[in-house]
Amino acid sequence: MNAPERDLTPPPAGEIEADVADALAEDLGPGDVTASLLPDAADSAYLLCKEDAVVCGRPWFDACHRALDPEVVIDWRVAEGDRVAKGTVLATLQGRARALVSAERASLNFLQTLSGTATVTARYVEAVRGTGTRILDTRKTLPGLRLAQKYAVRVGGGVNHRIGLYDTVMLKENHVRAAGSLTAAIHGARDRYPQLPLIVEVETLAQLREALDQGCDRILIDDFDAATRREAVRIARAAPYGGRIPLEVSGGVDLEGLRAIAEDGVDCISIGGLTKHVRAIDLSLKLGPPPA
Template sequence: MNPASFDLHEFVRRVLAEDMGSGGDVTSAATIEADARFVAAMNCREPITVAGLDIAAAFFRELDREMMIELCVRDGDRAEAGTVLMRLEGNARAMLTAERSALNTLQHLSGIATLTRRYVDAIAGTGAVLLDTRKTIPGLRLLDKYAARMGGAENHRMRLDDGVLIKDNHVAVNGGVGQAVRRAKAANTGLQVQVEVDQLEQIIPALEAGADRLLLDNMEPQTLRQAVAIVGGRVPLEASGGVNLDTIRGIAESGVDYISVGRITQSAPAVDIGLDFALKPYPS
C-alpha cells in the first residue's frame, strides 16, 4: 500500500492516538513488566481475501521499532480459515497496545477485499469489469479503494476532480441530458465526460452531444441489452444501481463493459482476524 498521496505514518499516529488517549494503555502498563517479550500469531478465522497487512504491521513498529514481523501472505491473496497472516515477536506492552488498531484496520480492509472478490468471481468470464465508487468511509477513501483493488475491482473516480460524471441532478439543473453534456464538453476540462441516463430515450441525445461514456442507472438486464444495441460499441457502458450478488451476473451478461457497486466499500462487513499468543518461537 503505497499511493503517493497516502501518509502512512500520519495515519498510524492518528489512529493510535485515538485509541491510546492521553494516558496510554493503562491495563498493559499495570499488568506487564516494561521489558517483557511476547510472541504472537495473527490468523484469520474465516476464509478471506487479504488487504492491509503492511498497514497493520506499521502499527506494531510504531510502538516497537525492533519488533520482528514476518508477513506470511500478501495483500490480494485468498486465505482459508486458520491461515497465519503474520507472526510477531517483540515488546509485550507495545504489541498489546497496538493490537486493536492493527486488527481494526486489517479486518475492515480485508472485509472490503473479501466482498469485492465475491462480486468479481460472480462475473468471471463475462468480460465485464467491476468498479468501486466514492461511497467510502469519510477519511478512508484511499484505503477503502486500495482494498477494493486487492479484491479484484478497478477504481473509478478517487475524487471529484478525477473525471466529469454528470448525474441526474446535473441533468435536471440543465434541463436535459444533451444540454448538460454540451456544457461539460465546452468547459474543455481535458477529462472524459460520462453521463448518467436512466431511460433509453436519453441515449441518443447524450451521444449526439459528445458523451464519452454512459452510466446506465437502475436498468433491468433486458433494458441494458437494448441500451447495448443502441450504442453499438460507440462508447463504453457502465451499469449501476440495483446491483447485488444475486443480480450482478445477469447484468454482466447484458454486454455492458463495467458494473459499479457501491456496497463493496460502503457495506462490507469486517472479517474475523485475531492475534493470539504463540507457543512456537519466532523463526530466527
C-alpha cells in the same frame, strides 16, 4: 474485454501513516493503562485468520506496530491479496510485549476491515468472470478511509470509480435540468473541464443516443429494466457508435443478479456495497508462539 490485472499498489506511505496516527491516537489517548501492567520485555505473537478471506491491509498493520516499536520483526507467511483458509497463521511478530498489545486493536481494525472489502469484492469479480464486465466501487466509503478501501477493492480484483468529486465530472438529472438539455450539459462540462473524464447518466434510450452522439467517456444506465438494458447495449455497439463508449450499470445490484446483468453485455457494474456494507474478517493476535 479481458479482466484487468489486480493493482496492488498501496496509497502513498504518508497517507497510511496518517491513517495509523489517527487510529493510535484514538485508541491510546494519553497512554495504554492496560498494557502498562505487562512487563516491558521481549515477546512474540501470532496473527490468526479465523475464516476464509482475501488478505488486505498489511501496510497499515505493519505501520501500527512499527509506530510503537520500530524494532518489531514481522514475518508474514502470506502475501497481500492471497486467498487464505480458516485457521491460517498469517504472520508472526517479535517485539516488546507492551507495544504488541497496544498496537493490537488498531492493527487488526485496519486488517479486518480492508480484508473484508477485498474478500467481498473478489466474490463479485468471480461472479462475472468470463463476461468481460468490470466491477467498480463508488464513493460510499467509510469516512477517512477512502483511499484505503479503494485500495482494498483493487486487491480484490475490482476497479476504482472516481476517487472524489474533483477527478471526474459526472452529469446527472440535476445538471440536465439546470442546463436545459443533456447536450447543453455535456457541452458545458467539456468547455469548463476538458481535461477531466466525463461520465453521463441517462434515463431513457433517447438520452442514451443523445449522449452517444455528443460523446463522453462512459454512460451510466441507471434503473433500466433487463429488456431496456439489452437494447441499450445493442444501440451502443451498433453503427455508428461501435461500442466506443462503455456502458455502466449502477443501483440495486446484488450478488444474486450480478451475472445476468453482466451477460447482457454491459462494460461496468458499480456497487456501493463493496465499501459501504463492511463485514470485518475475523482475526486475532495472540501473544506467544503459534500452535504447532
